[in-house]
Amino acid sequence: xxxxxxxxxxxxxxxxxxxxxxxxxxxxxxxxxxxxxxxxxxxxxxxxxxxxxxxxxxxxxxxxxxxxxxxxxxxxxxxxxxxxxxxxxxxxxxxxxxxxxxxxxxxxxxxxxxxxxxxxxxxxxxxxxxxxxxxxxxxxxxxxxxxxxxxxxxxxxxxxxxxxxxxxxxxxxxxxxxxxxxxxxxxxxxxxxxxxxxxxxxxxxxxxxxxxxxxxxxxxxxxxxxxxxxxxxxxxxxxxxxxxxxxxxxxxxxxxxxxxxxxxxxxxxxxxxxxxxxxxxxxxxxxxxxxxxxxxxxxxxxxxxxxxxxxxxxxxxxxxxxxxxxxxxxxxxxxxxxxxxxxxxxxxxxxxxxxxxxxxxxxxxxxxxxxxxxxxxxxxxxxxxxxxxxxxxxxxxxxxxxxxxxxxxxxxxxxxxxxxxxxxxxxxxxxxxxxxxxxxxxxxxxxxxxxxxxxxxxxxxxxxxxxxxxxxxxxx
Amino acid sequence: xxxxxxxxxxxxxxxxxxxxxxxxxxxxxxxxxxxxxxxxxxxxxxxxxxxxxxxxxxxxxxxxxxxxxxxxxxxxxxxxxxxxxxxxxxxxxxxxxxxxxxxxxxxxxxxxxxxxxxxxxxxxxxxxxxxxxxxxxxxxxxxxxxxxxxxxxxxxxxxxxxxxxxxxxxxxxxxxxxxxxxxxxxxxxxxxxxxxxxxxxxxxxxxxxxxxxxxxxxxxxxxxxxxxxxxxxxxxxxxxxxxxxxxxxxxxxxxxxxxxxxxxxxxxxxxxxxxxxxxxxxxxxxxxxxxxxxxxxxxxxxxxxxxxxxxxxxxxxxxxxxxxxxxxxxxxxxxxxxxxxxxxxxxxxxxxxxxxxxxxxxxxxxxxxxxxxxxxxxxxxxxxxxxxxxxxxxxxxxxxxxxxxxxxxxxxxxxxxxxxxxxxxxxxxxxxxxxxxxxxxxxxxxxxxxxxxxxxxxxxxxxxxxxxxxxxxxxx
Numbered sequence: 047x048x049x050x051x052x053x054x055x056x057x058x059x060x061x062x063x064x065x066x067x068x069x070x071x072x073x074x075x076x077x078x079x080x081x082x083x084x085x086x087x088x089x090x091x092x093x094x095x096x097x098x099x100x101x102x103x104x105x106x107x108x109x110x111x112x113x114x115x116x117x118x119x120x121x122x123x124x125x126x127x128x129x130x131x132x133x134x135x136x137x138x139x140x141x142x143x144x145x146x147x148x149x150x151x152x153x154x155x156x157x158x159x160x161x162x163x164x165x166x167x168x169x170x171x172x173x174x175x176x177x178x179x180x181x182x183x184x185x186x187x188x189x190x191x192x193x194x195x196x197x198x199x200x201x202x203x204x205x206x207x208x209x210x211x212x213x214x215x216x217x218x219x220x221x222x223x224x225x226x227x228x229x230x231x232x233x234x235x236x237x238x239x240x241x242x243x244x245x246x247x248x249x250x251x252x253x254x255x256x257x258x259x260x261x262x263x264x265x266x267x268x269x270x271x272x273x274x275x276x277x278x279x280x281x282x283x284x285x286x287x288x289x290x291x292x293x294x295x296x297x298x299x300x301x302x303x304x305x306x307x308x309x310x311x312x313x314x315x316x317x318x319x320x321x322x323x324x325x326x327x328x329x330x331x332x333x334x335x336x337x338x339x340x341x342x343x344x345x346x347x348x349x350x351x352x353x354x355x356x357x358x359x360x361x362x363x364x365x366x367x368x369x370x371x372x373x374x375x376x377x378x379x380x381x382x383x384x385x386x387x388x389x390x391x392x393x394x395x396x397x398x399x400x401x402x403x404x405x406x407x408x409x410x411x412x413x414x415x416x417x418x419x420x421x422x423x424x425x426x427x428x429x430x431x432x433x434x435x436x437x438x439x440x441x442x443x444x445x446x447x448x449x450x451x452x453x454x455x456x457x458x459x460x461x462x463x464x465x466x467x468x469x470x471x472x473x474x475x476x477x478x479x480x481x482x483x484x485x486x487x488x489x490x491x492x493x494x495x496x497x498x499x500x501x502x503x504x505x506x507x508x509x510x511x512x513x514x515x516x517x518x519x520x521x522x
Numbered sequence: 523x524x525x526x527x528x529x530x531x532x533x534x535x536x537x538x539x540x541x542x543x544x545x546x547x548x549x550x551x552x553x554x555x556x557x558x559x560x561x562x563x564x565x566x567x568x569x570x571x572x573x574x575x576x577x578x579x580x581x582x583x584x585x586x587x588x589x590x591x592x593x594x595x596x597x598x599x600x601x602x603x604x605x606x607x608x609x610x611x612x613x614x615x616x617x618x619x620x621x622x623x624x625x626x627x628x629x630x631x632x633x634x635x636x637x638x639x640x641x642x643x644x645x646x647x648x649x650x651x652x653x654x655x656x657x658x659x660x661x662x663x664x665x666x667x668x669x670x671x672x673x674x675x676x677x678x679x680x681x682x683x684x685x686x687x688x689x690x691x692x693x694x695x696x697x698x699x700x701x702x703x704x705x706x707x708x709x710x711x712x713x714x715x716x717x718x719x720x721x722x723x724x725x726x727x728x729x730x731x732x733x734x735x736x737x738x739x740x741x742x743x744x745x746x747x748x749x750x751x752x753x754x755x756x757x758x759x760x761x762x763x764x765x766x767x768x769x770x771x772x773x774x775x776x777x778x779x780x781x782x783x784x785x786x787x788x789x790x791x792x793x794x795x796x797x798x799x800x801x802x803x804x805x806x807x808x809x810x811x812x813x814x815x816x817x818x819x820x821x822x823x824x825x826x827x828x829x830x831x832x833x834x835x836x837x838x839x840x841x842x843x844x845x846x847x848x849x850x851x852x853x854x855x856x857x858x859x860x861x862x863x864x865x866x867x868x869x870x871x872x873x874x875x876x877x878x879x880x881x882x883x884x885x886x887x888x889x890x891x892x893x894x895x896x897x898x899x900x901x902x903x904x905x906x907x908x909x910x911x912x913x914x915x916x917x918x919x920x921x922x923x924x925x926x927x928x929x930x931x932x933x934x935x936x937x938x939x940x941x942x943x944x945x946x947x948x949x950x951x952x953x954x955x956x957x958x959x960x961x962x963x964x965x966x967x968x969x970x971x972x973x974x975x976x977x978x979x980x981x982x983x984x985x986x987x988x989x990x991x992x993x994x995x996x997x998x
Contacts, residue, residue, distance in 0.1 A: 170593050254731070256958025256961070284962070288590050477731060485756035
């Protein structure tokens, strides 16, 4: 997941999720309660076939094939476009319907040669990963003295003359992704405003084995663009200690990263079309197919993509076709700024009230599933909670409140459409996030089955229910 | 720690440590028991001053200063020699006695440019770390098809014609360092015997975040020397899956690693000289000052070195001088094949029976201390167990049996000298072992204090006891 600034609030909301209050008791008609509970046998069947039956282990195998075949799927890369073509082909093979793509212009940022070295007082290689959208250095690189700060406040207090011509290293302590990630996103412009020639940031993680975490950053308009990259937590802390001991530090930095303008990518769409409603009241299940260029994006967001895609495949194979269409959307360009999600909203918002019923998104890992983070009005929440009780056989009945169902559908959440993000036991999510460690090793076949199982079962019930999920659309 | 083949048995012994049997009850005289118990107040004082008192946090600070100042301390490097000079200077500053070095010829292997790329069926960078003593490839590198095996048995079953001219990738599953590490140590020659042109090995670890683990390897005499390196667990597993799917894999490998012959390094020695015995019945506390060239060797073996050194410093500062000399030995060249330890044995073995009483070594991490792995005869074991009961305030009273007190003193253990290695909660030790993640982040100040505390207290009691520790010297 990208977690750009526009998503910070939702993320924080999801991570520090608040259980639904009992204060406003749900008022659901006996008839609706009875109807929801009547789905228990079918939910059992779906979950059992995915977890213990003929689909057991298949989601992991499909994800391994995707990631092994194409490797990382960076926005703007041929690998991503090849993976999109492959998904289209395979989805048709799976018997899915209305398989197609929708164009999305995305920025094409490429990583070039990147190297940082501490050259004073000792010589040490500092492995780096340039941050998405970062400009490069001149060829030959730049050498500059180093200022190490732990916060924006600390930087602000320093006189501009001190920062002028220096490389600023941000070493914020881990608090949360939302808070600590701010330094990654906004550090370069903050440093540039004080006269810095480049900035480096402690990788945004709680735990490291010499890991470097990339991610996108945002230049502030009107501020000089300076090169910016992440370094390991190990090196960041070491530089901080040396700086505090009064040592004069000098770094040589060379980065040939480039912004190559816009590139046409695609959202990838497939459907299990509804028995009754085909192009209206659609239930979306989603994730993003693009990844960073380190690791292979098995966790971020291969798992989310694969459970969304395979939910349809498994339901179809089981001969289960709900009243409403379930539509899998594999977004593109998420890591570079939620480009696929925002384009999808632009394309579909005019007809949104008729077209959509509910938005699922999984983009916080597919570890052991715990339930959902729900976004929507109280009435919808009450109904959704009853549906989620059906997942008791997999102990995934938690429902917390969130302002967004996920980064790619956050515009829909903000507009008042109901939706839900997958809650899972993702305590170690940021250990692997945007690193070389985002691989199939992070994904456990049984956990992935359980995620696919609740994803398919919940989407089925929401799509088949006699009523649409209530929504309170905000018209701006 | 190196864990060369000669140490495999000891390591396995230490890790699968067996509690002392109750079958042979200890027979210690009432007088000796009384004497040992009389050390409780002084043990309390030592431990309290280190954990809560004036030395609290100092061991971590000293280790940070060492590792931050010199970075990695590879055998043969100027950094290691500078670190040795620094240790000598600081030990004198600390008021330690008979501070000196003893020459040790060590092999000088240097890592050059190293790069591996999967070039078929997709292009993917495979970060590698050449294994110590590996030869390089020709300039321009080699390109070859890939054979992936999970065991030596699997390799043996394949016809030589199939292996001829190929790169063999070993992907053994993690069992233990002793067992799985065999592939790192012996894989190159095993592959070369079948005609391979290079070999790669899955990093030897249970857990990875895209981490590469280096380590030494051993060419079998008379077998062609081929380049060999480790790759990440992530990439190893990916290559295995692709190979099992029948994909034809091709790797381009270029390594400019070189063996530059021998280099003169030094073991670093300091003493807290005994009140009664000065050059006889010495109690050795030890670790190794050299490290790999990735990370900074804070864990392997900075922690072991620092608690050995500072045990003397703190006892001296507390005005505690035992009857016997406590000698800190910071070995050199351990990672390249226990060169410092073996040289020390060669130099001192003739006068060993008179010179030495006991050998402590810490080279398995300095996480929360649990007690000791003891090597020696039953009588010594019984006495040592009683001493270790004094560590109850820090819950570090475990005593297990081992065939060796540690890699650098393993020759002494084998010859029948009593000794003990630090047992600690090192479940994650191999996560960081020989990687860029071996940094100060692995070391916790409070844990390091506790390790230093039991190290100093135990060494003090062993060195001050009215009797020497019993030994059964084997004369070969």
